Amino acid sequence: MSQPLPKRLIKTRLFWVTVVMLFVYAACLVLLYRQVVPDQDVPGGRLIGLGHEAVPISAKYAALTAIPLSLLFLWLDRFKPQRFWVWFMTFAWGACVATFVAAQINTWASAHLSIVGNGDPATGSRAAIYVAPFVEESAKATVLFWLAILMRYRWVSRLSGIALAGLAGAGFAFVENILYYGRVYRYAANTFGEVQPEQALQQLFLMRGVLTFFGHPLFTSMTGIGLAIALRSKSKIVRVIAPLAGFCAAAFLHMSFNTVSTLVQGTQLLLMYIFVAIPAVLAMVVFVVRQEFREGRLIRERLTDYARVGWLPVEDALPMSRLRTRLRALWQSIFRGWHGFLATVRVQRAETELAYLRDAMARGVVDDAGLQREKYLLARIRSERGRAVIQPAARADYARIKELVRRRRPAPAYAPAHYPGPAGLGGNLPAPGTAPIGPGATHYSKVDPNWKPPGE
Template identity: 50%
Template sequence: MSTTQTSPAWQSTNSGWTLNGQLEPGADVRPERRARSLSGLPPRPTGETNRWMRLLTNPWTWISVVLFQLYAVTLYLVWRQLSADQVFPEGVIPGLDWATLKQCAGYAAPTAAVWALVFIAFDRFRPMRPLFWLLAFGWGACMSIWISLNVNSWAASLLNVTASPGDPAAQARPAVFVAPFVEEAAKTTFLFLLAVLVRYRIVSALQSVCLAGLAAVGFAFTENIVYYARAMVYGSVTIGTGDVEEAVQQLVFLRGVITSFGHPLFTMLTGVGLVIGLRARSKLVRILAPLTGFCLSAFGHMAFNGMSSISQMSMTRLVIQFVIVIAIIAFFLFRQIFKERKRIATRLGDYVRMGRLDSRDVVNHSVLWRRAWILIVAARRGWRTFQATRQRIRAVTELAYLRDAMVRGIVDEAGHEREKELLGQLAVLRGTALTEATGLRLDIPWRRLAFWRRRRA
């Protein structure tokens, strides 16, 4: 009697891609799970189809719940501390009231929104989950502010700063010698936490810079609110301060526009050092690269605070420095885009030579505008096509970075199993997803739109 042998088939489930819909019989998954964990690779999908069960069993669900509650508690503690009246020998300065904070939040929001969109826009090749973006921003806006406020005030008291109207931690010596190290450490703690938990996902300088920049933008957002509110309250209770609203608007222009690059620029240096350490094989580089990045960010922050404290530069010089720094940041980020494009093309070319991918996959997945156009057209052709196209683009990108990690020696033999899963996923998605950008046309129902316009008229 003859038997028909069937080849292994990759099947799609709501939780991922499995071989014949289940794990291999008799296979002990514990050694493989440990090997994947040591390499930072995600575990093999379990085949669970219930979306709510996947959500409840995902560890990041509970990590997010804990962190958001922690953010709320620390923000409330900061509010309690800043709303208390400050008593000085010269008099009493009222604490910050809720109406003033809301008004100042409106002043600080445009700066935060612009910088956040800039950093998210550059994280395009293998973007992090929006949850990580939100957690990074919340960490900087809540946790980092609470840590810096308490540690800076404690360090200022140790430095015997003479009490004066205003926060003693904002005086020259703590601002130059203490605040840079405390604030940079507080902002980048979340980045190092992600490097420990999901280091496999942080694969490029663009991702690390995006997360570091969002944490810095969140920190600057809350800090600007505090500075604007303090200036408004202090001017309203002090005689001879002049037009309070005009003074606050000048402060908004200075902190929200001219020097708004400060916190993102310094924290970016730590992010670059961290990703260099994560992508390096040498243990010495893994230790020294993040440490060097942190030291550069802290010393740069120290130099910036020092110049701001001891020198009074004209507005023209500040604008010139602002333009120069923004140009440097833009040059660095665009240079990283071309480097990541070359890296993806090189690693996907390995699979083309092995016969696993088509040569057009290299062109379509290493150029950002081609990827974006494929997604736009796929969205017009239905949810199923859009989902398949999005999953395929993410799988191809992950495959390229996985290959890069295996070539560098960062991922061991466990990467081959993940490689097989991704190649199987691409084989299944090829029939549904859009794979070629050349010749795609965006089908827009112009006749239907014209009919709707005539009917409306």
């Protein structure tokens, strides 16, 4: 940490991995754009693409779903948030690499199944049911397995698994929605009918972007939960079976969703949505809420272990285990100045990591290197705790805003004082170094010797 930031970045492997992956993301996005946007000449005719006009309009509607979903998953993992580059790389993988790979394999599989089916109309849904779930879930889950390998000690909870998987799914759904919206917009623009292109796009947006927006994030979350369970388990059997079970659950949910949306129509589709899809989403919401309470209880119990041996103050366990209390502490630390805010952030992150480290040591998934990390975190907490806000007060010290403003306000530039005139604002003192000192400083007014009281 004593070295400059540019030098540290150059020596970090993750920095170079990030640079390489950015080029890979850009290449996949450009190749996918050239494949689906312009019109292409194919044997026997001309393949109509999305068109350059439809892409910006489709991206605007797709962003209305992707941005709130991404913010929701970032807000979800608040106990131990990942670094920004991890979030960005996960979302970009789903948006660029996963969509490009899935498009190639799904297109090849659809053509192959159509040929094998000998023109059977029923073969049109085979790729969506039997191929797309496994291909798309594999493409999205690949980045999760890479993260589990590269940062296995930073992936500490199931909430982290759900958040990262949800970001990969949201990125995939973002680009996929652009493709679907662009196709329906271009089709409506080239078809003479009563439905306008914008109206047709809005109808599809209602179906994909509003009613079924949860699809890809929900499916991929199963893989994220399986990986999180594997990383926090000491059993080798669980480490192998849990990710596979999570991936199979994701593929099965995806297959069920595609089957229902492809083969079921009308009232039956509505009933399946009400009695199957919505309960599945509510079950995930209940699971996430329970995990929030579980993680808070884990942090409180593990920090209490350090408080019992005197390595941490007793009053730290409860505030660090409550998200609302931590947020209030951050808010009140703002009025203590920049250093107080940074100290509060560092203490909260250090004590949270210390709690998860203690839990990993108790589970037996961290070796003796955890002891060195434990000492570092305890030393960091002791050095920053004096300036941090641990237990927030009933009300923030808003009066310090005036003090900070007054401290930054420059003093008024008064003209220098000159003797014998007034010196300073009150005029009580002579100007320093200009007034005579001693008996010579006393002056008397002239007296008339003929003066006498009146009337004499």
